[in-house]
Amino acid sequence: MQNFTEDELAIAKSVDLVAVASSLGYTPKRIGNYYTLKEMDSMRIYNRSHWCRFSRRYEKGENGGSQIDFLRVFAGMDVKEAVFWLLDFAGYRRIHDTPEKPVLKYQVPYKEVEKKPFVLPQLAHSNAYLYEYLTNDRAISRDVVNFFVNQGLIYESMPYHNIVFKGNDKDGVTRFASMRGVFDKKGKPFKCDVPGNDKRYGFNIANEESTELVVFEAAIDLMSYMDIHRDFESNKIALGMVADAPLETFLKEHPQISSISFCLDNDKAGRDATEMLMEKYYQLGYDVTDSPPPKGCKDYNEWLVKARNEKQCNLYSKNREIP
Secondary structure (H helix, E strand, C coil): CCCCCHHHHHHHCCCCHHHHHHHCCCCEEEECCEEEECCEEEEEEECCCEEEEHHHCCCCCCCEECHHHHHHHHCCCCHHHHHHHHHHHCCCCCCCCCCCCCCCCCCCCCCCCCCCCCCCCCECCCCHHHHHHHHHHCCCCHHHHHHHHHCCCEEEECCCCCEEEEEECCCCCEEEEEEECCCCECCECCEEECCCCCCCCCEEECCCCCCEEEEECCHHHHHHHHHHHCCCCCEEEECCCCCCHHHHHHHHHCCCCCEEEECCCCCHHHHHHHHHHHHHHHHCCCEEEECCCCCCCCCHHHHHHHHHHHCCCCCCCCCCCCC
């Protein structure tokens, strides 16, 4: 490795790993936001740049890594041969006095997209509809709703009285916001993201003194979990989807986190996403746990609503206090 410059190693590790696998005769198949191989369904290729083989996760040196490791394991190359192969695949010539970097092949093209300005919706004069919807329809206790209102993370907007869920960065700057209507029409709720937001962020609660992160699909499930477990301490984030861009950003901004609990939905999309995310973040060195709602409940809010309606929990005991 000492014979290669940092730029050359960076180029080798920027080559599209899906294209590399295809060139070796494998058949990549896209599943959600990762790829597997038709010939090896335990393989996962993430971000087209790194891989893991879950069936051999305990075999050191054989279970994942970069493009270089892929060629070493599946093409029998040593490290030096693999780097030369990747540089050649990228169309790179080892001429050190070349003033410009080479144009790489097989890269995902970057398209500049005109971004709309990010403007939060106007605040309503009160949060009356917000409280009515979250406490009555969603069964979330008033003290939990108070917590989020007082933190400035949710509010009621004008003119339609939607609930706005804000996603802040580590400095408290709002980078993302989504809206949820309080007047469901014929069972079809209004949901949308505020235009111009940064989808690398999500609705979250951060605590620099906690090393635990709990992950949800939806903001209301995050609030319901807090109500059920009376957990005001751990870091929490709602992805707003099953893709993990907000999770990646949160972990970069909060490097103290060492364990992740995934509380995604009990439907197929949630279960498939949980499996994929647990594999990925286990490989990245985190302690991971699958913590879905109980069987028979699609998500944490459905669990909370059922528990309240059936009077089988003590979530509303007057003796409970917010830490």
